[in-house]
Amino acid sequence: QVQLVESGGGVVQPGGSLRLSCAASGFTFSNYGMHWVRQAPGKGLEWVAFVQYNGNKKYYADPVKGRFTLSRDNSKNTLYLEMNSLRADDTAVYYCTKDQGGGRMVRGVFEYWGQGTRVTVSS
Amino acid sequence: EIVLTQSPATLSLSPGERATLSCRASQGVDSYVAWYQQKPGQAPRLLIFDASYRATGIPARFSGSGSGTDFTLTISSLEPEDFAVYFCQHRSNWPPITFGQGTRLEIK
Numbered sequence: 001q002v003q004l005v006e007s008g009g010g011v012v013q014p015g016g017s018l019r020l021s022c023a024a025s026g027f028t029f030s031n032y033g034m035h036w037v038r039q040a041p042g043k044g045l046e047w048v049a050f051v052q053y054n055g056n057k058k059y060y061a062d063p064v065k066g067r068f069t070l071s072r073d074n075s076k077n078t079l080y081l082e083m084n085s086l087r088a089d090d091t092a093v094y095y096c097t098k099d100q101g102g103g104r105m106v107r108g109v110f111e112y113w114g115q116g117t118r119v120t121v122s123s
Numbered sequence: 124e125i126v127l128t129q130s131p132a133t134l135s136l137s138p139g140e141r142a143t144l145s146c147r148a149s150q151g152v153d154s155y156v157a158w159y160q161q162k163p164g165q166a167p168r169l170l171i172f173d174a175s176y177r178a179t180g181i182p183a184r185f186s187g188s189g190s191g192t193d194f195t196l197t198i199s200s201l202e203p204e205d206f207a208v209y210f211c212q213h214r215s216n217w218p219p220i221t222f223g224q225g226t227r228l229e230i231k
Contacts, residue, residue, distance in 0.1 A: 108214030
């Protein structure tokens with residue numbers, strides 16, 4: 001069965017950095033695009049970023065563009081989100097999600113979700 | 124950016140009743156709408172994609188309809204485990220992908 005396990009969350013001061021990881025199993029990781037979606041406390045869902053199956057194409061939401069960097073290591077079945085210049089409004093649970101499409105077919109549908117990792121930006 | 128507006132914000136119903144949740148897009152999104160269910164302390168779960176297709180393992184009491192700007196998620200007869208928050212999401216001309224603000228389905 002598909003499993004996505006996030007790690008790396010924690011408490012960080014404004015302006016600081018964190019690196020989130022997502023370990024994937026139960027499917028051929030190198031065949032699928034992957035997304036990060038976040039949810040601020042008591043709020044709705046916000047799409048953060050996407051990386052294509054081979055790492056060649058990446059898209060970012062405007063609030064994180066220039067500060068967050070998405071990467072993947074297909075040899076380790078792992079997705080990463082490098083977060084810099086963190087702000088209070090980046091405080092959220094960050095979910096790693098698998099795109100429904102495979103290969104070049106990107107569907108923008110979040111088929112499977114991890115349990116999330118909590119990021120708190122506070123002084 | 125396409126804005127999705129869900130209504131009502133909260134829906135109070137009893138088990139066995141029919142639930143109808145709405146999602147309206149600020150511009151046409153063809154049939155590129157998905158619905159997710161989220162229970163407290165859990166990750167969201169995909170229910171419906173492309174407006175009307177049930178995801179793997181989703182019970183038949185969940186159905187979706189709509190195209191263009193107006194979409195509906197219907198739960199034909201509510202089970203106790205269906206009380207949760209529901210989000211719609213579009214994938215038309217992304218990025219960005221956006222979600223509605225959610226509808227809370229609570230027990231009356």
